[in-house]
Amino acid sequence: MKKFLKNLFSGYLLVIFILLLELAALIAIQFFQEDLVNYILSKTENLTIKGVVTLVYLLLRLSIFIISLLIFFRVINREEDPEFKIPWIVGMLLMPLFTSVLFMIFGRNNVSRKDRKNIKKFKEAYSPMFELNKRTRTKYENELGNALGTFRYINNITGLGVHKNQRITYYKNGKEFFPELIESLKKAKEFIFIEYFIISDGEIWNQVKDVLIEKAKEGVDIRLIYDDMGCSGTIPGNTPKVFKALGIKCYKFHPFRPILSGVYNNRDHRKIVIIDHEMAFTGGMNLGDDYANIEIRFGYWKDTMVKIEGSAINNLIVTFLANLNLCTGEVCDSEKFLNYDYPKFEDVGFVMPFGDGPGSIDDALIGEQNYINMINYAKKRIDISTPYLIPTYQLLDSLRNAALRGVEVNLIVPGIPDKKIPYALAKSNFHFLLEAGVNIYLYTPGFNHMKTVIADNELAFVGTINFDFRSLVHHFECGTILYKCNCMDQITADFDEMISSSIKVPKDFKLKKSTRRLCNLLKIISPLF
Numbered sequence: 001m002k003k004f005l006k007n008l009f010s011g012y013l014l015v016i017f018i019l020l021l022e023l024a025a026l027i028a029i030q031f032f033q034e035d036l037v038n039y040i041l042s043k044t045e046n047l048t049i050k051g052v053v054t055l056v057y058l059l060l061r062l063s064i065f066i067i068s069l070l071i072f073f074r075v076i077n078r079e080e081d082p083e084f085k086i087p088w089i090v091g092m093l094l095m096p097l098f099t100s101v102l103f104m105i106f107g108r109n110n111v112s113r114k115d116r117k118n119i120k121k122f123k124e125a126y127s128p129m130f131e132l133n134k135r136t137r138t139k140y141e142n143e144l145g146n147a148l149g150t151f152r153y154i155n156n157i158t159g160l161g162v163h164k165n166q167r168i169t170y171y172k173n174g175k176e177f178f179p180e181l182i183e184s185l186k187k188a189k190e191f192i193f194i195e196y197f198i199i200s201d202g203e204i205w206n207q208v209k210d211v212l213i214e215k216a217k218e219g220v221d222i223r224l225i226y227d228d229m230g231c232s233g234t235i236p237g238n239t240p241k242v243f244k245a246l247g248i249k250c251y252k253f254h255p256f257r258p259i260l261s262g263v264y265n266n267r268d269h270r271k272i273v274i275i276d277h278e279m280a281f282t283g284g285m286n287l288g289d290d291y292a293n294i295e296i297r298f299g300y301w302k303d304t305m306v307k308i309e310g311s312a313i314n315n316l317i318v319t320f321l322a323n324l325n326l327c328t329g330e331v332c333d334s335e336k337f338l339n340y341d342y343p344k345f346e347d348v349g350f351v352m353p354f355g356d357g358p359g360s361i362d363d364a365l366i367g368e369q370n371y372i373n374m375i376n377y378a379k380k381r382i383d384i385s386t387p388y389l390i391p392t393y394q395l396l397d398s399l400r401n402a403a404l405r406g407v408e409v410n411l412i413v414p415g416i417p418d419k420k421i422p423y424a425l426a427k428s429n430f431h432f433l434l435e436a437g438v439n440i441y442l443y444t445p446g447f448n449h450m451k452t453v454i455a456d457n458e459l460a461f462v463g464t465i466n467f468d469f470r471s472l473v474h475h476f477e478c479g480t481i482l483y484k485c486n487c488m489d490q491i492t493a494d495f496d497e498m499i500s501s502s503i504k505v506p507k508d509f510k511l512k513k514s515t516r517r518l519c520n521l522l523k524i525i526s527p528l529f
Contacts, residue, residue, distance in 0.1 A: 037342040068096035071103050076195070077266060079151065083393055084473075084527045115266075115326055122322055123159075125331045129318070129338065130159025137162050144350060147459050147483045150373040154354050154481065157364050160318065165344040166310035166351040170462070170487040172494045174285060174292035177305045180206055184275055184307075185211040191221040191337070193274040193320045196229040197464075200288035202295065205235070208287060209277050216247040225323055227251040234288070251327035253476075266475040269464050271305075272320055277340045280313045281305055282353060282478055284450050285460050291449070299416040299446020302385075302498070306462045306487075307482055311342040312351040319355030319478055349485030356465060356477040365392075367465040368472045370481070371453065372398045378455035381408040383495040385443075385450045388470040389413055389426035390526055396429060403437035412498055415444040425526065427511055428519035434507045441502035448498065451479070454491045459483050462491075469527050 044050060076089045091099030123130070137155050140162050141148055151162050171177035183193060185208065192215060199205055201452040216222050224243065226235075231252075236242070243250035273281040283305030289295040291303055308316070321332050356366040368391075375382060375398045382402060389411075403409045410434065417423035430440055451471075454460040463479020465471045482488070511519070 027152045133161035160315045163312035167345040168276035169307040171305040195225040195272040197269045198387045200234040202289035222248045268476040270478040302448040304450040315353040349481040353480040382455045383410045385412045386467040387465045388468040400436035409438045412441045414447045415442040440505040
């Protein structure tokens, strides 16, 4: 009850309430503008006032028509998937004023002009390193075999490097991960970088926070980024101010305010911890007790992380510094962080961590294409776990195509959902996949939050990117591609264990007719949000 009341009166819910009021006002203006004008005219006998009101109303209608027409042609002329155009076109036909306002706020699917300017400065400052990564990639091309295209794509888009002789540790749940994280933080001597979508007050965060405070006293350079919307109601709003007094540099990513703004779609969904040049952690787990199954919310919480040791840490340092730059507006001096002689390990395989962001950052939907590349790589079997299944049509179709060409496609979704509407939307896609031969499993122990993929026990991905529009189109994300690393058998065994604990969805599965109709309507607008 205490937590419920805290969330009820949190800034997050207050902003949601104000946003709903703003949307309601727009809808009211859209549908009742003529009634409002008629009411004003009926209340006055002054011909001058009536003339002015009528003229203003006609000018308003003309302006709305011109703006709607301009936006309509802008939409149809944009070079993007028709999937993103159709909702706007339908909206323009039904509610031109309301849709025009929404388009001016959300229609670009990208970050603000200020952010784009800062990103450009960052890329220019780091361009020598990106060019070096592209040149050094060629020495591994023969060893990467059929996985070359997957690595080359990420390298060409982001400029980040492919790394060999790395040590990778795979964590299949919070019980394995969090003790290792806390002990690793205690070993920091130079710097700690932390970037998270959600940080929740509780046992895990208290332990991490205590270590950070102690390390700050020892002079360790600590920089923490957390998403303001993701953490609203879960930690105090004055956390950056409190940490600053303790010697910890702490930043809210994209602070949200109670006005309609596209920034609500561009959230920082990354999970990154970097400790000195010794190790880095990334994957699907936020800093919260539910991820460690200390607090049970939706049954057993299943999630994965990896620890990286070696030069691939540099990829995550660059990814972290990019968003730090957005928070501070300054390009960080990277010399002491990136110029480091990393040890080489005897472990086999290749590793490539990378950061993803709204399409405007790299002019590509990196997460979507990376998943498609991995699905196309599979010849025998591909295992996929995702908490949400509201993907782009291209991604959905690539799963069907893999099954139709004879690949065993195993897709695991939660048995206990955290959100009912997205869960219904996910189930509305089942029939399309089942009829092609995709095996769909409901993870009955609880909620599988893991965003992990493995193809043919050779090529794997562990990260933050869900199979939904928010992750694929709008959010800042990250992940790690692994090829023929020592942990491949562990990841496949983890999937086998999950499948054995899951219920297979029958091929004749169908939603209720009313639910199907509702989902079909929601799918029209799902690409926008």
